Amino acid sequence: MVTLCNNISLQIPNFKCVLHNMPDPFIARESIWLPFMESELQCDSKTIIIGHSSGAAAAMRFAETHEVFAIILVAAYTSDLGDENERESGYFSRPWQWEKIKSNCRHIIQFGSTDDPFLPWNEQQDVAHHLSVKLHKYTDRGHFQNTEFTDLLNAVKKLLPTPV
Template sequence: MSDTAGESSPLKAVIVPGNGGGGNIESCLWYGWTKKKLDKIPKFRCLLRNMPDPYRARETIWLPFMETELQCDAHTIIIGHSSGAAAAMRFAEKHEVYAIVLVSAYTTDLGDENEKESGYFSRPWQWDNIKSNCRNIIQFGSTDDPFLPWSEQQEVADNLGAELHKYTDQGHFQNTAFYELVNAVKGLITPK
């Protein structure tokens, strides 16, 4: 990792949503609420944009969008939820970022054709590359997630050495507020 990321704080967060959001992503789940909370932090901003190809969330479309339109770089905290977590991990395999915050992360297509078509699960994960390209990795997962087995969420945590926030009652994190995530991001901006 280059010295430039090590010498400064993150300048922005980018929220990469799960697939299926479509329409106005600002009104989906906790995304817009989180953006408003993070935008209140002095000298920091949060980007949340409607993603292209929102239903299939194809890697070949999302990763270039993250690089060129959202300008994810060594000063960016990528907050990825579900498919967005897969996108954040694949992005960090080849790009230096300040941190990734993974919510409901998983490692396979789970036998789902749409997930298979996304492209994220077509090859082995480059865990070492992700770790070397991120100063910080935080993960939120819940054992009662109706879509993801805990074993896959644990596999992500084990392979990335993530700071794991494990819950038993948050499902797929589909609430409208997410205080723990906001506090985790604040901790990255102003380390203790």
């Protein structure tokens, strides 16, 4: 299963792709999103979680305590950026458990853009550094709010088993 947090959609034959509106979309509280990911989206060890922005923070926090097949992080960051709304979400109230995230994910992929108007590039680099992953760097994607992202689709396809 591929689970998508926020507003990215995929169509992959022979695989269940789930896209739901996340509850509490404006504050994106961890206390609401993580239980929703577990109970409603049924994220488990066979799931690829694709998280964009707050969804990336949710994917990382989920992976601290749950095994998942993969997390794909788009526009991921490590701090509340001095923003009250981000602080209220709860994701940034304690240190990240980077080693637990790595041990609970078979695969971690990250995408970021240097021209993101909301996230400093060093925040995105911090995620890649702590998770020991390659940061797929763009200079022209902003906050990845366009409707087509072929590189994301290709990354998911590479994670899927080859059909017999």
